[in-house]
Amino acid sequence: MTLNQNTFTGEFSYSLDTKGRLNIPAKFRNVLSKKNKNSFVITKGMDPCIWIYPLVVWQNIEDELKKLSSLSRVNRSFVRSTVRYTSTVKYDKQGRIAITQNLIDYAKLKKEVLIIGMVNKIEIWNPKLLSNAEKEFHEIKSSELDELANQIIL
């Protein structure tokens, strides 16, 4: 009985343990549909963070990747750079997933970690990286952000 299926909102301050395990907030696990088989797909984000997709959402992305022609050097490079960071992970009885070392390095994760719902995916951030990145960006792009808010927020 969930209200918003496969939809993630809110932010949570969690900790990465010494084995590289990370608990996924119960709120996020509980909105997953049965089809996801208790699994997520973790991959590299376009910002310096980790992106986590429900299995069924990732499968759509994967279908798109398959359509890309291997004749294009750009395509090959793009597919390679994302897929090498990608893996499917099941969460354990306590709701934790194992984060791969290359992703921990990419997102520069330490013990303290910020988990952010991004509607159809989840982001994992080093809190310091996030606040630095967002502060600069909002100063530069405030007008474009206002424009978006104007279009969407009722």
Next chain:
Amino acid sequence: MTLNQNTFTGEFSYSLDTKGRLNIPAKFRNVLSKKNKNSFVITKGMDPCIWIYPLVVWQNIEDELKKLSSLSRVNRSFVRSTVRYTSTVKYDKQGRIAITQNLIDYAKLKKEVLIIGMVNKIEIWNPKLLSNAEKEFHEIKSSELDELANQIIL
């Protein structure tokens, strides 16, 4: 039943308890349609306050957010800056919802709280912040406010 479905007017002085719970005025709860499943969506306002939407109203906003491509840095930042403050909350038997800590911080809420009907959403203010903000704004923009009144009031 109700005359103006999902429409909120009037203001109320309520208190945030030590557990971060806030009672939603019965007048506001009773105006919700069945489709809302006794739930609201709380999020960050564009002023230093909290915005509360009926679930069904938020779902329209969410649909728009889902359409934004993650390829755009501006889109990602926009989604992040709003959705990280967003959560769906069911009210308990007494009509209270739990306000998340990041929103309490953002709106600088103390015990005393002002709840304001804003037609299709509800605002939660720290009374002091509101009077300061409104005082400044009216001094600066009084002509524009008159203009708006002219357009809308019949």
Next chain:
DNA sequence: ATAGATTATGGGTAGATGTGGTTAATTATC
């Protein structure tokens, strides 16, 4: 005016949740 219903607010408790650690299973290495 008064009884009954509704509403706002406070507090208690059982179950859910987050986190650390231990043991078993699997994979890798020599």
Next chain:
DNA sequence: GATAATTAACCACATCTACCCATAATCTAT
């Protein structure tokens, strides 16, 4: 094939949250 190293499954516990009950104040209706 034996052993070390890595990963996965299991257990324990402190904390937190959702849900329940209680009470005082306010409103409604006869």
